[in-house]
Structures are given as C-alpha cells and as structure tokens.
Amino acid sequence: MIKRITLISASVALGCLATLVPVFTSLYVADKDVQRRDRAELREFAEKAVMRTDLVTYQAFAALSDLDREPGAPCSPSNLELAARVVYNYRYVQDAGAYTEGHYLCSPLLGDVRNNNFALPPPDYRSNDGYLVWFQQKSPLSDVRKDIQIGRNGRYVSIDPGSYVDLVDPARRPIAVIQITTGRLLAVSAGADPDDMLDAWKRSGNVNSDDWNYAVARSSTRPLGVVVKSPRSSVAGDWPKLLAAWLTIGVFAGAALGWLAYKRVSRQLSFPSTLQWAISRRKIDVVFQPIVRLEDNQCTGAEALVRWTLNERAISPEVFVRVAEDNHLIQPLTDLVLEKTIAQLGKLLTANPAFYVSINVGAEDLQSLRFLNRLGASLEGTGIAPAQIRIEATERSFMNAEATRSVIAAFRAAGHPIYIDDFGTGYSSLSYLQTFEIDVLKIDKSFVDTIVQDTASSVVAPHIISMAHELGLEIVAEGVETDAQVAWLRSKGVQYGQGWYYSKAMSAADLAKWLGKQRAPREANSMPANQS
Structure with a gap:
C-alpha cells in the first residue's frame, strides 16, 4: 500500500513537473x-x-x-x-x-x-x-x-x-x-x-x-x-495574471472565437491584403519615364515605375510602395516589375543595345543575392545585356552597410550599374558614397525645383553636383520641368535629366512611339544630301 501511494505520489509529481516545466520554460x-x-x-x-x-x-x-x-x-x-x-x-x-x-x-x-x-x-x-x-x-x-x-x-x-x-x-x-x-x-x-x-x-x-x-x-x-x-x-513578472486568465477561459471562449473570426475577416479586407491580392493577380502596372542626355537631348534609357488603380482610383506609389515595404510585399512587387519590364520592353532593348531601363530595388533585396539570381535567370536567353538593366536604390537602403556592400558589388560584377535614387532626402550619412562602389547619383526633384531660385535650399544641388563630380559619378536630375533648369544643369556638368519637361511616365507601347518621334528628326538630318 505504501509503495502504491509512493508510486502515485511520484506519478503525480512527475505529471505536475511535466506540466509546469514547459509552462515555465515557455515563460x-x-x-x-x-x-x-x-x-x-x-x-x-x-x-x-x-x-x-x-x-x-x-x-x-x-x-x-x-x-x-x-x-x-x-x-x-x-x-x-x-x-x-x-x-x-x-x-x-x-x-x-x-x-x-x-x-x-x-x-x-x-x-x-x-x-x-x-x-x-x-x-x-x-x-x-x-x-x-x-x-x-x-x-x-x-x-x-x-x-x-x-x-x-x-x-x-x-x-x-x-x-x-x-x-x-x-x-x-x-x-x-x-x-x-x-x-x-x-x-x-x-x-x-x-x-x-x-x-x-x-x-x-x-x-x-x-x-x-x-x-x-x-x-x-x-x-x-x-x-x-x-x-x-517582463512576461514572467506577469505570471499571476496568466494563471488567473485560465479561470475565465470558459466564459470568454465564445467571445474569443468570434473576435478571432472578426479579426480574420478584417485582415482579409485590409489594405495590405488588397495589395497582396493585386500583386498576385498582376494588377500592378509598369510605366516608363525617359532619361535624356542633356548634351544632345537624346533619350538613353528609362526608369520603370509602378502604378496601381483600385476601384477606378489611382493609388499613389508613395503610399502603396511604403505599405509593401512594411508588410514584406516589396520583393514580390519588385519581381512583378522585373517580369513586366522584360516582357514589355524586351524587343526594344534587344533592338537597341545602348538603351537601358532602371528598376527600383528595396532594402531587403540589397541584403541578399535573391533578386540578383532572379534577374540573371530572367535575362538568360533574351539577348538583353546586363548593363541594360540598372539597379536604383534609395539612401535608406544603405543603412545596413555591411550586408549591402557585398550585394552591391555582386550586382556590379554581374554588369548591372548602380544608381542612388532620391539623393539628399534620407537624412542619412553622406559618407557611404566613399565606401560603396556606385555608378550614378540621382538628384531628388525637391532640390532640382530650387536650383534657379534664391531660396535657402537652393545651395544643396550645387553641393551634391560638386560631390558627385569629385567622386567620378554620373548624375541624373529628377523632376526637370523648365528650360531654365535644363540650361543650369547643363552648365554645371550634369549629364542626364528626367522629368515632365521631356515626358511623363508612359506605357511601353507609347514609349516606343515616343522614341520613334524623337529619332526621326535626327535620322533625317544625318542623311546624305542626295538622299534627302
């Protein structure tokens, strides 16, 4: 009898221990x-x-x-x-x-x-x-x-x-x-x-x-x-509340299940979920804005930009791209942009080896080789040269310097030039320009807007241009809209411009027509006199 009581006691103790150890371990x-x-x-x-x-x-x-x-x-x-x-x-x-x-x-x-x-x-x-x-x-x-x-x-x-x-x-x-x-x-x-x-x-x-x-x-x-x-x-410091919570589980079980169902439905109807649906259904459009060489007004490339229309209303890219970044959707969004860019501009790129398109890449894909591997696989067999697909990254993408530096080097080693987009707006250190190997610096529109005005911020653009020249970087000025801006940028040695002065972003088909109109006068002027 004593042995049985002892065995029962030991079993109870072991059962309690087996129950409590995982609880306290989890805490x-x-x-x-x-x-x-x-x-x-x-x-x-x-x-x-x-x-x-x-x-x-x-x-x-x-x-x-x-x-x-x-x-x-x-x-x-x-x-x-x-x-x-x-x-x-x-x-x-x-x-x-x-x-x-x-x-x-x-x-x-x-x-x-x-x-x-x-x-x-x-x-x-x-x-x-x-x-x-x-x-x-x-x-x-x-x-x-x-x-x-x-x-x-x-x-x-x-x-x-x-x-x-x-x-x-x-x-x-x-x-x-x-x-x-x-x-x-x-x-x-x-x-x-x-x-x-x-x-x-x-x-x-x-x-x-x-x-x-x-x-x-x-x-x-x-x-x-x-x-x-x-x-x-402290979770462990609140353990009495956790124990007391078990006493009310039965009362609140029904309410909890209802709440979970409500939360699930709300999540399915949330903006991030709608964006995820749009990406998976390829509802995101890609348009292209020309990049023009200031010296001779020749279009040398274009930037791929995303557009989204939801319920007949255009959603600002500044809104849904940030939502994509915050909800781990930026990688599938970038993949979709790459896929549509190659599908829509593939013939134009192969027919014009000097023409290129730049694609914006998020911070996550600058800390691993995932997108570089996908890009290489996508270009295989297309006849598109690596230099025709260029990578744009914002300043905040360089916050994790150690992880980013090797990936940037891998992109450049594979033949893809690197652009710094919206330069000057990230409030981050400018020292990374000397530690990262990059090719092109893009001046943000907010600074281009002030270059021919007498404002406090008008001194920023000249400093950026001077810095880029000292580091041997090419420059693209974003948001160019007037003749005066073009003349000023050209006088300061800026090589390229992008903005409504030349063209708004357009579909691949409209871009091809626009390029044809741009090239026709030059081809006519270059014909010999006896053929004109």
Whole structure:
C-alpha cells in the first residue's frame, strides 16, 4: 500500500513537473524574446534619434553658410535682413547674427547691440575646421534659457537644445545627446536624469539594470552621439495574471472565437491584403519615364515605375510602395516589375543595345543575392545585356552597410550599374558614397525645383553636383520641368535629366512611339544630301 501511494505520489509529481516545466520554460523563453525585441526596437529608436541630430546640425551649418554669402558690414540692413530670412527658413535655428571677440554685435532678435557691450564668453569647443561651439550659452534676452550657439567667421546661429530630443515618441523614452570629443551633455529630454544618461553613454549602453534597457548610437558625420533608454518589459513578472486568465477561459471562449473570426475577416479586407491580392493577380502596372542626355537631348534609357488603380482610383506609389515595404510585399512587387519590364520592353532593348531601363530595388533585396539570381535567370536567353538593366536604390537602403556592400558589388560584377535614387532626402550619412562602389547619383526633384531660385535650399544641388563630380559619378536630375533648369544643369556638368519637361511616365507601347518621334528628326538630318 505504501509503495502504491509512493508510486502515485511520484506519478503525480512527475505529471505536475511535466506540466509546469514547459509552462515555465515557455515563460522564460517568452521573457527573453520580449527583452530581445525591446533592445532591437530601442537600437532602431537610437538610430532615428541620431538622424535627428544630423538634421538639426546640418541646418545650423547650412544657415551659417547662407550668412557667409552676404558681403559687407555684418550689421548692415541687408545683413540683418538675410539673418532674419535664415531664421525663418531653417526650422531649428532660433537666432542668427554677428559677433566679435568677446561681444555680440547684432541679430534680428537683439537688434544692433554694438553699443550695449553684451559679453560673449570664450567658446566651449573649437573644431578642426574652424567652428566655435558654446554648449549652454545664455542669450542676453533671457535669464533662464540656454541655447547651443555655433559660430564661424564672425557669424553665429543659436539652436534650442530641445530640437535634438523632441522626437515624436508615444512611449516618451528618455533621450540624451552627447558631444563626443568633450564628453559634454548637449541636450536631454524632459524628466531624464542627466547623470544617468551620461553614465550610460560612457558604458556604451552596457548598464546592468533590472528596470531599464539602454542603447547608444553615433553620428557618422559629426562628433555627436545619442543615448536612449526604455523600461524593461517582463512576461514572467506577469505570471499571476496568466494563471488567473485560465479561470475565465470558459466564459470568454465564445467571445474569443468570434473576435478571432472578426479579426480574420478584417485582415482579409485590409489594405495590405488588397495589395497582396493585386500583386498576385498582376494588377500592378509598369510605366516608363525617359532619361535624356542633356548634351544632345537624346533619350538613353528609362526608369520603370509602378502604378496601381483600385476601384477606378489611382493609388499613389508613395503610399502603396511604403505599405509593401512594411508588410514584406516589396520583393514580390519588385519581381512583378522585373517580369513586366522584360516582357514589355524586351524587343526594344534587344533592338537597341545602348538603351537601358532602371528598376527600383528595396532594402531587403540589397541584403541578399535573391533578386540578383532572379534577374540573371530572367535575362538568360533574351539577348538583353546586363548593363541594360540598372539597379536604383534609395539612401535608406544603405543603412545596413555591411550586408549591402557585398550585394552591391555582386550586382556590379554581374554588369548591372548602380544608381542612388532620391539623393539628399534620407537624412542619412553622406559618407557611404566613399565606401560603396556606385555608378550614378540621382538628384531628388525637391532640390532640382530650387536650383534657379534664391531660396535657402537652393545651395544643396550645387553641393551634391560638386560631390558627385569629385567622386567620378554620373548624375541624373529628377523632376526637370523648365528650360531654365535644363540650361543650369547643363552648365554645371550634369549629364542626364528626367522629368515632365521631356515626358511623363508612359506605357511601353507609347514609349516606343515616343522614341520613334524623337529619332526621326535626327535620322533625317544625318542623311546624305542626295538622299534627302
């Protein structure tokens, strides 16, 4: 009897153990997975915060560049008018003006204060390229507020430190910005402990805490760094709630099944699911916009663009392409574009070996050889040369540099030139241009729009063009719409243009007709006189 009781007890214990071990194991694994996801999300948030620091700092330096363009006395009416325009044009610039050794001279906010003897202390930091930085400079207008002030050649701009950390974040995670060279804290979000954030930066985010996760990120263009933190999540810490939930399963089973059915129906009717249906049913159209050589107005190629009409309404590519990226549909969408491009332009490409078409490729396909292998298989036996299919990638596609670099090299080794699309809009580091082997840089339409205007952003296009020339890259200007833009671009050595000035995007059949009309006058002019 005792042996039987012992055996029963052992069986019950083993049964309980066999039941509980998987439960607690799953809780442990779930807790670790939650922590891993939290850290990954926090690292991504830190990268976004670094992009903000780069953007704010870029505006400060661009504003100083604008101030240097106006000759003459620093406090002349024209100089003060320019400074006021700079403050208005650059979102993060609070004030702009002139100074001399140890004193403010003037600004749109201060006015002309050369006789007021407003003292300016020595700078906290001097960069190797001549910039002076005051980390917490109190304005003569306020006894409370302290701005970051950046100066050079007697001109200065003031930046509110809060601009570095005012990211839209529903979770309100603490952020701090560090000047790496000096180790000084430039900005910290409301409610954050400055000492804690600075200590986390010194430890590279490796802080042993049961309550918080930390992450750090560095700017690749300026000596700035970011540290962020978020509360640790815990599944295991909520286990009493999980046990209590079992008591209510029977009551809520019917409601749960109904809810799941509702969610499934809602998912099937969601926009991502509709887009997935459209891709699988080949409802996405491909059109082609000519790329023209500015020197002789000859069309040398075209860009393949996607279009989608749903219920007789055109859906913007900026909307559905982003949805495709967020829902892992960008690869099948790119495959469909490739398939339709070869099917519709195959004869044109084989008949014109110098003509090419460029295809936009998402970030996922720049981190593996999947699309390159598919592209090679698709071209096999068609007579289309690899150089006739060119690859366009946006700046954000280069965020994962290590994985992307080898894939870019593989595309180029296979004969496919690489284009950087919408250059200048990604707020990412410009240093990748020197580390990646690319062939062509495309200037975004937003910068082309300003090239013949006297605006703050009109200085961007010349900088991009100069940079491309120094790196030996060809240039395509997007969004060309006027004669003045064409003349300016040609004078700056830009080789190619693309935009409504030449043609809107069109079907493959219309492109062939358009090319025929473009070539007819040239062929007539090239005929010998006795045949004309």
